[in-house]
Amino acid sequence: xxxxxxxxxxxxxxxxxxxxxxxxxxxxxxxxxxxxxxxxxxxxxxxxxxxxxxxxxxxxxxxxxxxxxxxxxxxxxxxxxxxxxxxxxxxxxxxxxxxxxxxxxxxxxxxxxxxxxxxxxxxxxxxxxxxxxxxxxxxxxxxxxxxxxxxxxxxxxxxxxxxxxxxxxxxxxxxxxxxxxxxxxxxxxxxxxxxxxxxxxxxxxxxxxxxxxxxxxxxxxxxxxxxx
Amino acid sequence: xxxxxxxxxxxxxxxxxxxxxxxxxxxxxxxxxxxxxxxxxxxxxxxxxxxxxxxxxxxxxxxxxxxxxxxxxxxxxxxxxxxxxxxxxxxxxxxxxxxxxxxxxxxxxxxxxxxxxxxxxxxxxxxxxxxxxxxxxxxxxxxxxxxxxxxxxxxxxxxxxxxxxxxxxxxxxxxxxxxxxxxxxxxxxxxxxxxxxxxxxxxxxxxxxxxxxxxxxxxxxxxxxxxxxxxxxxxxxxxxxxxxxxxxxxxxxxxxxxxxxxxxxxxxxxxxxxxxxxxxxxxxxxxxxxxxxxxxxxxxxxxxxxxxxxxxxxxxxxxxxxxxxxxxxxxxxxxxxxxxxxxxxxxxxxxxxxxxxxxxxxxxxx
Numbered sequence: 001x002x003x004x005x006x007x008x009x010x011x012x013x014x015x016x017x018x019x020x021x022x023x024x025x026x027x028x029x030x031x032x033x034x035x036x037x038x039x040x041x042x043x044x045x046x047x048x049x050x051x052x053x054x055x056x057x058x059x060x061x062x063x064x065x066x067x068x069x070x071x072x073x074x075x076x077x078x079x080x081x082x083x084x085x086x087x088x089x090x091x092x093x094x095x096x097x098x099x100x101x102x103x104x105x106x107x108x109x110x111x112x113x114x115x116x117x118x119x120x121x122x123x124x125x126x127x128x129x130x131x132x133x134x135x136x137x138x139x140x141x142x143x144x145x146x147x148x149x150x151x152x153x154x155x156x157x158x159x160x161x162x163x164x165x166x167x168x169x170x171x172x173x174x175x176x177x178x179x180x181x182x183x184x185x186x187x188x189x190x191x192x193x194x195x196x197x198x199x200x201x202x203x204x205x206x207x208x209x210x211x212x213x214x215x216x217x218x219x220x221x222x223x224x225x226x227x228x
Numbered sequence: 229x230x231x232x233x234x235x236x237x238x239x240x241x242x243x244x245x246x247x248x249x250x251x252x253x254x255x256x257x258x259x260x261x262x263x264x265x266x267x268x269x270x271x272x273x274x275x276x277x278x279x280x281x282x283x284x285x286x287x288x289x290x291x292x293x294x295x296x297x298x299x300x301x302x303x304x305x306x307x308x309x310x311x312x313x314x315x316x317x318x319x320x321x322x323x324x325x326x327x328x329x330x331x332x333x334x335x336x337x338x339x340x341x342x343x344x345x346x347x348x349x350x351x352x353x354x355x356x357x358x359x360x361x362x363x364x365x366x367x368x369x370x371x372x373x374x375x376x377x378x379x380x381x382x383x384x385x386x387x388x389x390x391x392x393x394x395x396x397x398x399x400x401x402x403x404x405x406x407x408x409x410x411x412x413x414x415x416x417x418x419x420x421x422x423x424x425x426x427x428x429x430x431x432x433x434x435x436x437x438x439x440x441x442x443x444x445x446x447x448x449x450x451x452x453x454x455x456x457x458x459x460x461x462x463x464x465x466x467x468x469x470x471x472x473x474x475x476x477x478x479x480x481x482x483x484x485x486x487x488x489x490x491x492x493x494x495x496x497x498x499x500x501x502x503x504x505x506x507x508x509x510x511x512x513x514x515x516x517x518x519x520x521x522x523x524x525x526x527x528x529x530x531x532x533x534x535x536x537x538x539x540x541x542x543x544x545x546x547x548x549x550x551x552x553x554x555x556x557x558x559x560x561x562x563x564x565x566x567x568x569x570x571x572x573x574x575x576x577x578x579x580x581x582x583x584x585x586x587x588x589x590x591x592x593x594x
Contacts, residue, residue, distance in 0.1 A: 122314075124310070124312070124314050125314055125316060125317075127275050127301075127314075128308070128310065128314035128316075129316075129327070130274075130275070130300070130301040130302045131273055131274075131275070131301050131302075131304075131306065131307055131308045131374075132302075132307065132327050132328030132331060132373065132374075132377045133302050133303075133305075133328055133331035133332060133377060134302055134327075134331055135302050138331070143316065146318045147317070147318060149318075
């Protein structure tokens with residue numbers, strides 16, 4: 001890889017992959033629970049509110065999400081100060097902050113895919129499991145979860161692909177630090193800001209396109225395989 | 229066993245008000261679609277909660293709205309075989325079969341598991357993907373899965389309704405064998421008289437959400453009275469294999485005489501159920517001679533019921549009741565009326581032949 005990519009480029013690529021993997025993996029259990037709640041809970045006012053809240057990152061400008069993260073998780077923010085003081089966890093100016101921002105932005109994508117799978121899976125199977133002695137948690141782990149796997153996988157891959165392109169929330173929340181928070185889109189932006197950086201920007205752009213194509217194809221393939 | 233059901237519920241315009249106590253080993257819940265059969269099954273299984281009512285199996289109260297008691301389905305030990313099988317698509321047939329077994333408090337031992345696999349001919353299906361099974365195979369797996377969960381009772385909600393005649397013929401011998409061999413009480417939902425005649429001991433007839441009539445299968449299916457709520461089949465009675473004769477016939481003794489049938493693969497002394505269709509019984513005023521039919525039974529006419537072009541003639545042969553369906557013109561011509569002595573010529577009858585051995589041979593033997 002070093003033959004084709006410069007060290008800085010492969011650093012940005014690997015950082016992008018790491019940030020997105022961690023973001024999607026950490027958000028997945030929460031996305032499953034949120035989807036389960038939305039698919040199963042009866043209609044009530046709080047449910048619509050929760051649904052709106054989950055979808056907020058999809059409609060809000062990413063810069064606004066980044067700003068809100070800064071307010072909450074910044075060194076002087078309520079949660080940020082508490083985490084720093086008690087656990088020495090710092091999100092600002094760190095790649096983990098980039099992952100947090102990506103996780104939040106792509107959260108609705110995961111929730112939507114899992115929710116669709118849950119709503120499409122047959123409630124009658126849960127009834128059959130009940131008559132065979134399976135209790136609630138048992139049914140969740142052995143019937144609901146395995147049947148939702150296609151949705152979980154396709155949601156994760158779509159969210160991962162979207163996460164690779166995240167820019168606004170990351171640059172606002174954790175800034176543009178090479179090697180720490182400078183993912184591919186941020187590297188493209190930095191290259192464009194530098195005099196004579198057009199060639200570098202074009203190379204990074206091509207890299208992004210290749211990466212996106214790989215993951216969209218993977219999502220398609222995994223979706224088809226799992227649905228059989 | 230005893231199953232006590234008393235339910236009151238409203239679904240929109242449909243009111244369910246059902247109350248019965250079933251003591252048969254196999255009780256059939258019979259009636260046209262929309263009569264409320266499935267509602268009763270769901271309530272007994274615990275999958276629906278009646279607005280008002282009480283359900284008890286052998287004195288164990290599963291639901292009692294007056295006492296605020298409701299045992300959830302996962303703790304009822306009542307297995308259900310649904311019409312659409314409901315196999316878990318993400319598990320092999322083996323894991324489907326063992327799903328309830330793994331969760332049962334009193335687990336069936338290896339010999340019992342092998343027995344169920346054998347009874348239902350599941351051996352070569354164990355590693356298959358349930359989504360790739362035929363309709364009949366799915367039903368068998370669903371039945372095996374229910375049996376292995378060691379239930380106190382088995383509910384079968386029209387398990388054959390989704391199958392064509394051939395597949396139905398493939399499953400029925402298994403159910404028949406199960407009904408005879410298993411000590412498990414069953415509630416069998418059906419709207420097929422033939423199925424009920426083959427499997428049930430007792431029938432509860434539902435109509436418009438109410439119990440119309442309840443009684444033994446031997447009485448209800450051999451009664452010309454339309455109020456019975458079930459079209460009469462002809463005759464259903466138990467007989468004993470008395471003898472295998474050298475001429476290739478077997479002799480069945482019943483309460484009213486003997487029947488000759490083609491050689492049966494059953495030991496003498498075996499009790500089995502005989503079914504005759506009303507259309508397959510001809511009547512004669514004098515004893516017919518030189519006739520190909522093997523079975524001619526002397527009977528007394530008890531009642532005649534006319535409907536349409538036909539006449540259903542209630543007969544008695546010893547202690548056994550039969551119904552013959554003839555045309556009204558024959559009825560007049562022969563002067564058939566209550567008290568008349570007639571001979572019933574049996575054109576064909578059905579007995580449980582051999583117990584099904586393998587799935588391949590069972591298709592033909594039904």
